[in-house]
Amino acid sequence: MTENNDIQPAQATRPNGAGDLWGTVDFPLKRHVSPHGQxxxxxxxxxxxxxxxxxxxxxxxxxxxxxxxxxxxxxxxxxxxxxxxxxxxxxxxxxxxxxxxxxxxxxxxxxxxxxxxxxxxxxxxxxxxxxxxxxxxxxxxxxxxxxxxxxxxxxxxxxxxxxxxxxxxxxxxxxxxxxxxxxxxxxxxxxxxxxxxxxxxxxxxxxxxxxxxxxxxxxxxxxxxxxxxxxxxxxxxxxxxxxxxxxxxxxxxxxxxxxxxxxxxxxxxxxxxxxxxxxxxxxxxxxxxxxxxxxxxxxxxxxxxxxxxxxxxxxxxxxxxxxxxxxxxxxxxxxxxxxxxxxxxxxxxxxxxxxxxxxxxxxxxxxIVAKPPQARDKEKIAALMSEVEKRRGAKAKSERQALPKEPVEAVPMGSYQSGDINLSQDIAAEVYPNHSMKLPLDARIFTDAARALIQSGKFERGLARRMPQVLAEQAKVLEIGSAVGFLAGHCANIRPDLRFYLHEENPSLRQMMGVVSALSHRAFNDRFVVVDQSFGDDPAAAILAMIADVQPDALLLADPLLGPETLQLLFSARPAPSPAQIFLYGRLLEQHHAALPEIEALLASLGYVADFGFDANIARGFRLQRASDQDDNT
Incomplete structure (x- = not known):
């Protein structure tokens, strides 16, 4: 933090409206003089x-x-x-x-x-x-x-x-x-x-x-x-x-x-x-x-x-x-x-x-139940509202309804705990089915909001419902930031034509990936592979090497370590071969959502168009527009 140098021994400045008692004792520490007034x-x-x-x-x-x-x-x-x-x-x-x-x-x-x-x-x-x-x-x-x-x-x-x-x-x-x-x-x-x-x-x-x-x-x-x-x-x-x-x-x-x-x-x-x-x-x-x-x-x-x-x-x-x-x-x-x-x-x-x-x-x-001091009375509230409030409220609602259904810019709902995760001790955790996978109710791994969803069988429901529908047939899928392997495991379970390559840099999440796969009877094999390669000092270079090795048809990016600068480096290098589908979601979207417009612009310059119909607060999907696609549009 930059020091607030105005709070230093200086000539006293009397505030507007101060009482007679104010500043009657000389003291070296003075009130802050703000450039924005009082x-x-x-x-x-x-x-x-x-x-x-x-x-x-x-x-x-x-x-x-x-x-x-x-x-x-x-x-x-x-x-x-x-x-x-x-x-x-x-x-x-x-x-x-x-x-x-x-x-x-x-x-x-x-x-x-x-x-x-x-x-x-x-x-x-x-x-x-x-x-x-x-x-x-x-x-x-x-x-x-x-x-x-x-x-x-x-x-x-x-x-x-x-x-x-x-x-x-x-x-x-x-x-x-x-x-x-x-x-x-x-x-x-x-x-x-x-x-x-x-x-x-x-x-x-x-x-x-x-x-x-x-x-x-x-x-x-x-x-x-x-x-x-x-x-x-x-x-x-x-x-x-x-x-x-x-x-x-x-x-x-x-x-x-x-x-x-x-x-x-x-x-x-x-x-x-x-x-x-x-x-x-x-x-x-x-x-x-x-x-x-x-x-x-x-x-x-x-x-x-x-x-x-x-x-x-x-x-x-x-x-x-x-x-x-x-x-x-x-x-x-x-x-x-x-x-x-x-x-x-x-x-x-x-x-x-x-x-x-x-x-x-x-x-x-x-x-936790937080009860209000008294029950909300909609009729009483409406009676207290002035006519101008009612008019402005109705106008704002009408405008929201008339606009395209753009996603609400909400606080991202993180699924995973941040910081260091210690799994050194075994704990007993209840297990709940979620879609085609099973997840432990482990507070070391999952946030409170995520655990509530796990208990109700709705963990990452938007991704789990939509992603298996949009991945191309027979696709090879490279997922960077697989966390506990939930999304990849679910997609692999209901789309046996897909081949998944999973990478997770966080060692605790990678360890839990094995636990989740075992609970879900999702075997690791030649169609469900963990990529054992570290980002090292250059995540973009590491991912480019993985792309060259796997040659994926779909690239799923969810690792929060992939900030805007890394993504710029990655996409500016024009990965070869270029994946036909790219998805940004999960922890990457949660941490860097405010900076994604510039990444979307870069992808557009490389021939990718937004597609696949995800709520943009859940995932951003992009399809590589081939020359044949462009011909069809002419």
């Missing part, structure tokens, strides 16, 4: 003293110029720490005096709507103390993210949650949250698709909300909605309906390529115990029960993107703790939390909680 995070906290310093340091490193934090009923010095941060010129603390009958979060947002710092901000984002912004785009700062957003003429970006679990951590630790918890839910798990919105704020046009702002009714029938352009977390334009309502992503709008919001709702068992037994910012009864833990303790996929911020965040933390007042308050909050934990550990309730959470952690992701 970029403000609004949050609410209650008894977050052990985490305040990290949360502030992280979001200073990310590039917020201003942090406005509302507190209520703190007993651990959280409010005192934020007051001191305001004196140092690095934060704005505000009291959340809650009116009767109002919950703390909406109360704070009502105050924030009229807060001068917020009203005079150029960009505003509302999020909680257990949420940390994680930017993949550019140098990882808001400066580059907002530049890319504005370059598309957009004035907002809708950031989807990524739920991070305990990672199996039980004991309390003083280590940073963003370093302790590096295991998360899969991106495709839609129960974790709540959003928060970073947008250009006008108090006259927008009412602040927890997940997204609400456009004020008086602007619905004007041209203002046409001026609103929000992107998703992958830099793609959000659909029109989201200008008016919605609080979560859907398949058509989800994206994580640019930015995500890491949601650390549970942390360790000990951290959870402390929070459960002191209440929560929104006063929800029994919010932190075992069902909540099962939902939030997701640890299926490692995501260490946050580590890009480690050095600068630690540098900022060290600078903050050089202030003697902040140092004292920070360590007092930690001591208080640890003392409270020591008390809890002496109680039966604590030990019962630990046992309950252990059972909750064992609930597989496929069995």
């Amino acid at each position: 970029v403000t995070a609004v949050s609410m906290m209650k008894d977050e003293g052990a985490y305040v310093i990290e949360w502030v340091a992280h979001h200073l490193a990310v590039g917020f110029s201003d942090l406005v934090v509302y507190t209520n009923d703190c007993s651990d010095g959280t409010d005192d720490m934020l007051i001191r941060l305001e004196e140092l010129g690095l934060c704005h603390h505000r009291r959340n005096v809650i009116p009767e009958g109002i919950r703390p979060q909406p109360s704070a947002l009502n105050y924030a709507q009229d807060e001068p710092v917020v009203q005079q901000s150029d960009w505003v984002m509302v999020f909680d103390a257990d949420e940390f912004l994680s930017i993949r785009y550019g140098d990882g700062t808001l400066d580059s993210l907002l530049a890319a957003t504005k370059a598309q003429g957009a004035n907002g970006i809708v950031v989807t949650w990524r739920i991070f679990g305990s990672g199996g951590v039980v004991d309390w630790s003083r280590a940073p949250v963003t370093e302790q918890y590096l295991w998360a839910a899969p991106q495709e798990w839609n129960k974790g698709w709540g959003v928060k919105t970073l947008f250009t704020f006008s108090a006259d046009k927008w009412k602040l909300g927890i997940h997204r702002p609400k456009m004020k009714t008086k602007w619905h029938e004007t041209d203002f909605p046409d001026q609103v352009k929000w992107l998703n977390g992958s830099g793609r334009e959000m659909e029109d309906y989201f200008k008016f309502r919605g609080w979560r992503s859907i398949t058509r709008t989800v994206g994580y390529d640019w930015v995500q919001l890491n949601h650390y709702a549970v942390k360790s068992v000990d951290s959870y115990a402390i929070r459960k037994m002191r209440g929560n910012v929104n006063n929800k009864a029994d919010k932190y029960n075992s069902d909540y833990w099962s939902l939030q303790d997701r640890n299926e996929v490692r995501d260490d993107t946050m580590l890009r911020y480690t050095d600068q965040r630690n540098q900022i933390i060290a600078q903050l703790l050089q202030d003697p007042v902040l140092h004292r308050l920070h360590h007092a909050a930690i001591d208080r939390a640890e003392a409270r934990l020591a008390e809890l550990r002496q109680t039966e309730a604590y030990h019962q909680l630990v046992a309950d959470l252990a059972r909750a952690s064992a609930v597989p992701i496929t069995q």
